[in-house]
Amino acid sequence: MQRVSKRLNTSNHSRDAAGLTYIYPVVSRRAGGVSVGINLNPNNACNWRCIYCQVPELKRGAAPPIDLEKLERELRGFLHELTLGDFMQQQVPPEARTIQDIALSGNGEPTSAKEFEHVIELIGHVKKDFPLPSHLKLVLITNGSLINRPQVQAGLRRMANLNGEVWFKLDSATREGRLRINNSQMSLNRVQANIALAASLCPTWIQTCVFSLNGQPMSDEEVRAYLNFLKDLLQAGVPLKGVLVYGIARASHQPEAKLLSRVDRAWFDQFCGQIRQLGLEVKQSY
Template sequence: MSEQALSTTDHDRDSAGLRYVYPVISRRAGGVSVGINLNPNNACNWRCLYCQVPNLSLGSAPPVDLPLLEQELRGFLHELLHGDFMASRVPEGMRRINDIALSGNGEPTSAAEFAEVIALVGKLKTEFGLAEQKLVLITNGSLIHRDNVQQGLRRMAECNGAVWFKLDRANEAGMLAINDTRTTLTKVRENLSTAISLCPTWIQTCWFACDGNAPAAEEEDAYLDFLFGLLSDGIRPQGVLLYGLARPSLQPEAARLSALSLAHLERFAERIRSVGVGCQVSA
């Protein structure tokens, strides 16, 4: 395992020298997030302009080696709790396990073994006395209609789980431009509604400038209309996680993207709150 100290800007999936498990220092949470990467092939069914995955390809997660995942996660949790990893590689003030997060280099719910992975993580959370730590799924939400994904979300709800459901734009032209997906807003709404019904769900939104231009007022309005429509139908997310560009994109469009000021994000966050949805901002 590498001895290099970690920082909030280091999200290298290979930093622990393992296939599936990697540590991240979470600037938002102020602790160690134990990442699980089910897409070591760098394949995803979307291609977001701001994605930091190198050599990203269109596709799904390869078969998950469940015994290897269990071995890696059990060993890494033991090292965090009983070894010198925290003291040697984690800055003071952040030496705590904040959560276990399924994120990685592609869409984690594309793994055929997704439900089994959630059951495995839940078992190890119990084994290591980590019931209070969150189990977070970071997802584009496109596959939540699948039975095995819904089984996994039900299991997540039983072990202090939370879904972070990507919604960067709330219109089809915007989703095509930002996420390179031709999904419909109707499908997004259906999958988001399903996620909310199965497990506590946050909407995660990346807001940034493209070609020097912030999202147009029409983009903000469409987003707020989408939220208002959810609430009107009794569909209530936990809130919105609004964040900016923290690290450089590794996609061909990287030079076109730039971060917005914290003040700009906060202004949009206030509009979101005015609809009746809580919003946390991270620049």
């Protein structure tokens, strides 16, 4: 495995940091330590185009065919370096030297991979062979648009048996907001149905990115729609784990990058407080 050229930190999420195709290390703010990233979209293709996305040369599309043998070799080699080698001592700051999760994220929508279920099975098989922490999670970071696919649902069922969690993207609860932020035309009814389906198969968190656009944070109308959407989910009995709220910490590689900035800390804290008032757990990363 190629050595990472400089010590990792929360601002360095380079997908080629380890010189591998599918595996990359991250010091994650949200995870609170080292996250072993699995990138199923090395072709930089996604079915959405979020305006805050850090992927350069992002294009519309799906994951390419996954070389499962290569993925297994890379995952085994990297977990060996993490658990038995000196990677932690050489590349990770002392306060973050714990493996928190294995996360399917990367440069596009991971559930677009046709081999998704087999990837989850492979991860479960490999992790048994290493002295990993008992608290280690398997995390799927997803826009949730493809949850209706049978192979995705089968993968989520497998994830539930591997201490798995779904982090389901919800940046807006209005049609206009999702079109503006995510370039997605998925209906609110479909979003609600997919969240309910995900939560029925595997523990699920809502994941929301907040930022200012043209110097303005989410409008009062957008905030009301968002909170009402969460209320509707709770009233429908959807068993959400909670909400992950985070601000932008790294530069977007999309055309709208210059229009984006961090929200004021007071606004951020107030927004998180409004979600907590609904009775949901909130984990925040400003």
